[in-house]
Amino acid sequence: MTTLTLNGRTYEVEADPEMPLLWAIRDHLNLTGTKYGCGIAQCGACTVHLDGQPVRACQTRLGDVGAAKITTIEGISGPVAEAVRTAWRKLDVVQCGYCQSGQMMSAIGLLSDNKAPSDADIDAAMDGNVCRCGTYQRIRAAIHDAARSLA
Template sequence: MIRFTLNGRPQEIDADPDKPLLWVLRDDLGLVGTKFGCGQALCGACTVHLEGEPTRSCQTRIGDVAGKSVVTIESVNGAVAEAVQASWIKLDVPQCGYCQSGQVMAAIGLLTSNKKPSDAEIDDAMSGNLCRCATYQRIRAAIHEASRLLGA
């Protein structure tokens, strides 16, 4: 039995410790906001927060999250998350939307640690998140807007 905190609540699951967290979230727990993109931690679609840090769930074994805290897109909250979500809506960031849960999770991670990132810092923090629709300029603009909303 693997015990961890998921979206602020205690979670217990009987799963193979080598099973990727992504598949536990999606298949076993029904949390489908975290997307499968590449399965190799290269695209960012599967980004969740593990102990507050953006982490690729496709390459994180469920056994490695025992005793830790995982937050998915379904449960992000707080001032930074609200600013990012409001900015994404205001600037109409998504096109197809498939990558956006991972983009939002990465943006929240960035703005949690750096309230006023430069373009270069945004590009660096977001570089592992691919968008097939190439909305990178809108993503960068939304992160700057979220920063402004946060008073930075």
């Protein structure tokens, strides 16, 4: 049995500690906003926050989470999250939408630490978040828009 603090609530998950956090979130806790993309931490679709830092849930073992606070796309809140959500809608970032929860989680992680990121900062923070539809220009524009709204 593993105890998880997820989106501000405590859960008991009966699963192998070697299980990827992604499967505990999706299959045991029925939160499906965090997506499976590649399983090897290369696409970013499974990005969640552990104590506020973006991590790939497909390669984070359940047993390695410990007492860290997990936030999924369903649990984001606060001014940075709202700025990102608003910018994503305003600039119509989403095309198919599959990668967007991971994209947004990485963007929130960036803007939580850097309220005025340069293009290079955005590129570095978003590296490894793959968008098969190619909405990278809209993603970057939305991050800049969210940053301006936070200023």
